[in-house]
Amino acid sequence: MLLTLAAGRRMLFFGGKGGVGKTTVASAVALAQARAGRRVLLVSTDPAHSLGHLWQRAIGPEPRALADNLQAVEIDPAATVDAHLRQVGDSLRRLMPPHLAGEVDRHLALSRDAPGMHEAALLERVATLVHDAPHDHDLLVFDTAPSGHTARLMALPEMMAAWTDGLLRRQERSARFGAALRNLGGDDGVAERAIGGVAAPGTAGDRDQAIRAVLERRRHLFAHLREAMADPQATAFVVVLAAERLPVLETIEFQASLEAAGVHVAALVVNRRSPADAGGFLAGRRAQEQVHLDTLDAALPSIPRVELPLLAEDVVGEAALARFAALLEGAG
Numbered sequence: 001m002l003l004t005l006a007a008g009r010r011m012l013f014f015g016g017k018g019g020v021g022k023t024t025v026a027s028a029v030a031l032a033q034a035r036a037g038r039r040v041l042l043v044s045t046d047p048a049h050s051l052g053h054l055w056q057r058a059i060g061p062e063p064r065a066l067a068d069n070l071q072a073v074e075i076d077p078a079a080t081v082d083a084h085l086r087q088v089g090d091s092l093r094r095l096m097p098p099h100l101a102g103e104v105d106r107h108l109a110l111s112r113d114a115p116g117m118h119e120a121a122l123l124e125r126v127a128t129l130v131h132d133a134p135h136d137h138d139l140l141v142f143d144t145a146p147s148g149h150t151a152r153l154m155a156l157p158e159m160m161a162a163w164t165d166g167l168l169r170r171q172e173r174s175a176r177f178g179a180a181l182r183n184l185g186g187d188d189g190v191a192e193r194a195i196g197g198v199a200a201p202g203t204a205g206d207r208d209q210a211i212r213a214v215l216e217r218r219r220h221l222f223a224h225l226r227e228a229m230a231d232p233q234a235t236a237f238v239v240v241l242a243a244e245r246l247p248v249l250e251t252i253e254f255q256a257s258l259e260a261a262g263v264h265v266a267a268l269v270v271n272r273r274s275p276a277d278a279g280g281f282l283a284g285r286r287a288q289e290q291v292h293l294d295t296l297d298a299a300l301p302s303i304p305r306v307e308l309p310l311l312a313e314d315v316v317g318e319a320a321l322a323r324f325a326a327l328l329e330g331a332g
């Protein structure tokens with residue numbers, strides 16, 4: 001079921017509590033799809049990156065090959081914030097009159113620790129990857145951070161789009177105001193007219209347009225991401241969990257907050273299911289797990305669910321992941 005689901009989508013998100021198996025399941029699905037001939041990009045947005053450990057190689061902020069047809073990226077929120085602020089700083093300094101450069105630096109220094117900054121920078125990177133993906137990749141697989149963080153992230157494109165719209169409206173008003181001032185000769189328009197009435201590079205009219213272009217691009221990026229995420233034909237969100245009391249309760253809450261953000265949960269993966277035939281202790285665990293799964297079924301009866309067995313060994317490296325993917329195939 002999970003592999004069929006993946007085959008029909010362009011984006012897959014794997015979410016859930018820490019340690020439940022998100023990175024393992026996301027990697028196995030990505031590998032299976034790559035082996036089926038699709039060009040896959042596996043993206044980790046979890047600050048506790050474990051893709052590198054799992055694949056036993058260094059993975060960084062730029063796509064790196066893991067296997068045929070499979071590349072991976074680890075987005076580091078802190079580094080992304082730095083890069084993002086550097087880029088914003090560069091364009092602001094270019095756009096603002098030189099005497100405001102100190103102001104720009106102060107603003108950026110404060111922004112670094114502003115609430116939501118990490119998420120916003122992360123989201124801009126995700127939006128850019130999603131936007132650029134069709135050129136190089138057929139499928140993006142996101143290995144996301146533990147539940148709460150991801151639910152906020154999923155609601156963010158909406159907020160960011162609204163925020164950017166607000167900025168655009170303000171920018172429009174101030175551009176109109178600036179133009180009126182220039183016509184009165186109260187701004188640097190005096191100088192513009194003195195050199196022939198055509199806006200020279202770096203003049204106020206130019207800056208208005210450049211700021212507008214930056215904002216329009218962001219709005220386009222976020223609107224595109226929001227559309228893609230809300231389209232169940234293109235995107236599936238999968239929650240990975242263990243059949244234990246708290247993970248089950250958290251999954252029910254997580255599903256509700258995702259739904260509220262307009263993101264539909266397409267499947268549940270219950271990982272590390274205890275075997276029935278490996279002794280009384282594990283059989284007892286399995287019976288206990290069933291009680292929790294009954295709670296899950298009662299709360300989320302219409303979301304398809306697959307189960308993966310608890311394995312004796314860790315899942316590390318491509319060969320082990322391929323075996324894990326075969327289990328997914330078997331699980332329906």
Ligand SMILES: Nc1ncnc2c1ncn2[C@@H]1O[C@H](COP(=O)(O)OP(=O)(O)O)[C@@H](O)[C@H]1O
Binds near residue numbers: 025308311
């Ligand atoms: N079905 C399983 N049986 C045994 N070990 C598993 C299973 N699934 C995952 N693991 C192991 O559990 C650990 C945590 O998995 P991981 O995918 O990193 O979780 P998450 O990304 O949700 O934090 C890893 O060492 C992984 O090899």
Ligand SMILES: [Mg+2]
Binds near residue numbers: 019046
């Ligand atoms: Mg992980």
